[in-house]
Amino acid sequence: MSEQQQSGTRRSPSIGRRNLLRGAIVAGGIAAAGAGALGIAQAQAYSHPGMLIQNDDIDRMRSAVQGNREPWISGWNRLINNSHSFSTWNPRPVERIIRGNNGTDPENYWLLMNDMHAAYQNGLRWRISGDTAHRDCAVRILNAWSGTLKEIGGWTETSLAAGIYGYQAANAAELVRDAPGFDRARFRTMLANVFYTLNNDFLVRRHGTCDGHYWANWDLCNMASILSIGIFNDDKAKVDQAIEYFWNGKGQGSIEHVIPFIHGDLAQWQESGRDQAHTMMGIGLMAEFMEMAWSQGIDLYSARDSAFAKAAEYVARYNNGHSVPFTKFVWYNGHNCTYNEQTVISEGGRGQIRPVWELVYSHYYGRLGRAMPNVLEMLSKVRPEGGGGDYGTASGGFDSLGLGTLAYVQERKPTTLNRLQSYNYQDRYVRHIQYDVRLDNTISPAADAQFRLVPGLADAAGVSFEAANKPGYYLRHYNYDFRLDPNNGSSTFAADATFHSVAGLADGSWRSFRSHSHPDRYIRHYDYLLKLESVSTATGRADATFRITT
Template sequence: MPNQHQNESRRGPSFNRRNLLRGAVVAGGLAAVGAGGVGVAQAQSFNHPGQLLQADEFDRMESAVQANREPWISGWNRLTANSHSSSTWQPRAVERIIRGDNGTDPENYWLLYNDMHAAYQNGLRWKISGDTAHRDAAIRILNAWSGTLKEIGGWTEASLAAGIYGYQAANAAEIVRNEAGFDRARFQSMLANVFYPLNNDFLVRRHGTCDSHYWANWDLCNMAAILAIGIFNEDQAKFDEAIEYFWNGKGNGSIEHVIPFIHGDLAQWQESGRDQAHSIMGIGLMAEFMEMAWNQGVDLYSARDHAFAKAAEYVARYNNGHSVPFTKYVWYNGHNCAYNEHTVISDWPRGQIRPVWELVYAHYYNRLGMAMPNVREMIGKTRPEGGGGDYGPNSGGFDSLGWGTLAYVRERTPTALNRLQSYNFQDRYVRHAYYDVRLDASISPAADAQFRLVPGLADSAGVSFEAANVPGYYLRHYSYDFRLDPNNGSSVFKADATFHRVAGLADGSWTSFRSHSHPDRYIRHSDYLLKLDQISDATGRADATYRITS
């Protein structure tokens, strides 16, 4: 089979600086090192299952599929139609995996990636359907490899094999880690002794080249493998190693290097001048790395003010056919650090479909309520996401584990939609029109006057108003006027979009909304436009009183 990554090691970019952001942002009971540390998260214990999928994801998938609900059922149907999901899949384990033409050994790495995807997909089918034949198939595949594989070799692409298939193997094994018949200890030994040494060596030495020589996806897959191995093996040192590299690594997978330029709400990806296939691949690898950390209580998604969200929007926007800004990108490669530059974004192969977008959207929009319009547009083209082999028979079709529509999609809660009825003009409702906010009697389209009342973005005791028909866009005040704006995750936006419900200023059976950021001001209408005002008279009290209707 042709090697889609031939000559990948001959290029790669650079910045002679360390990551300027220190200290991992941590959630869920994990503590980060103090100021001046290197950003290593100190986990107290490991969650299992706790890599790409946790127990609640399996429960959600099972419930949605049993109820025949979209979009999960479409993802399930695509999974069951994929040949790698068959319980009759037979492993083809070998002692030596070769990736990269070393002039001596024939390449055979497709044996490994096909089997790891088969193990992962059979594990998914078992967890969702309860059919133990698929559990047994996953165990059979994983046991065959842990009992056979002794070496990963070849040319420099052996580092890609150890990285990509290392994190995928650990994720497949995580699904069946406690099942009878699975030799977990032997699999842990294979991960630690066959995969990890190559992962670690790449991040430390990069085959003796410049720090900037290799493209970001080389770093990212090895970072993902070390993180996944650390979780599966419950090895704190490896977990910390991967997190530390994310913050401070010298190569292009660290957060400072992988996103070299911020362009407002968009951020240029490190491989954008190279090609779009590897840019999209990198988005998938970074999302999977961040999700594994998140499931262990470490928030990397928010690093550099949600820079990864901006990068995903950048790559999605360009591959949706829209224009994006591009800043000249300089790097140094080889053993002698030769100067190279990209002056324009690459258009090859623009618009490629890969199963990486659902995970990005699930975190930033479904979890956090952030606006991701370009990723959302891309999902309209990729849903339902497939997996192994659905995107080509060669290695590029197996770079991501996939199945994001089935595995990651979450409903926004609450699901109910509401309207805000004026107290003193009861035939009028709050609505947005061309992102301005006003009271209107005739609501067309009706969706403009429907909002999801979600826990306050800045204070969960408050409330924020998400537009029903523009996901991730909220009512917010700006210079005491109101408009509909995208949630960019900033603390200023969250505060401006958060309000506290109080008894109606004109009628206690109705409701008024006090500003979170300006507690002496309330939402009120004036000349049918919404304002944020101090209330001093009866007219103002009536203007600031509303009824929440369904």
């Protein structure tokens, strides 16, 4: 067993997680199916489209593109300028796909790889533009493969082909699942018989090697394929199998093994000592796995106290050129479980551009308002994210479906920016200066005094103050003083950064803000610094009264 397997504590998902899907949440093992029933379909009406793209995503993309709004329009232009998205794309299906040198057959996996990205991109173009030529192209590609493909072979890389192109094929098909002419039944059969068989075999046998032999990406792509096939085929046993493996799998892709060490707000990735290209590939695969589960009401993003957010920050930080801590990583590989160790983080592929970051940022910041400063810095380099065909012809450029700037960016609402004007010093406004918070009448830059008043992080009936120029950073009290801090997702932070707006203590037409965590205390200024204090005097009431201006 590897070092992290010896020390890790296995965790099962808790009942009561996001429950948007009736009966889809697994509590412990493989719900109702049992280990002996993994290949037996169990009927389940899953949400469709319900993988990487949902109806809300389609509506958002369509509205943004029609409105010519950034950054979505830049993402759209990236899509329509990619030749894989052209409706004239002609599929090249074959009966046997080969990935890996087996000594006899030449590799040809690039045929399937390119065609699945073409099907996905054409399906996406149709969903956004309504142009049926792209719908028909996607259908033509998918029908051609489901009517032809019989086998995926080669060397051990067969498992990579079945995993990566399996989840991509299912996502492409999900976009056109109800399109006229699409042979959904035949596609389901291909996914189950050609792809799933290999996915399942890898997670069970791993080609006869030690549990820790294969890098995390091998597990992750096969987990993603099983999950997506389960959703597309409405097969509950397969969905349950994928979620169960996420929590308790023996290989390096389970949540306890893929993140072996937590370093405060950063978390080391299993492949960090290998190279950065494969590390970023893993970030993309895990994000896509978690997003497909989220689409069905299952929250895996929050697993192990949102360890994946910390891992994404770790990987982004290092690939942005900054230093990160590294703990020696030990694993055992091969058929005889040979000892291996990595003592330093790898610089191989450092800073490579991969389209895997928008989805991570979309969830943790776009949905939750969590600060992800290192991922945001990476986004400044990769936006707008492209898709397969935009990152060269090698397989690494097709490991992720990408196009995240178009598909995943969440607009933070409300969009209005506000200032907090003092009642008794009306030439002064609340501002942050190097994370300290005070009243000031000389505000430069102006953004330092602008805040987005969002629903309270701890109570949506309250309000939290997010800095306009520091996404994910909020006003919060700490030992009754105020400062601007990054939202780390903790309940303590949420409570300290949540306030309840009440009629102004000095003037009912203005506003005062009562602390959520200390209901007897209010935001007030004292010697121009913001404090959290009880208010009993006329001066105190005036100090605790503000006007919200835009």
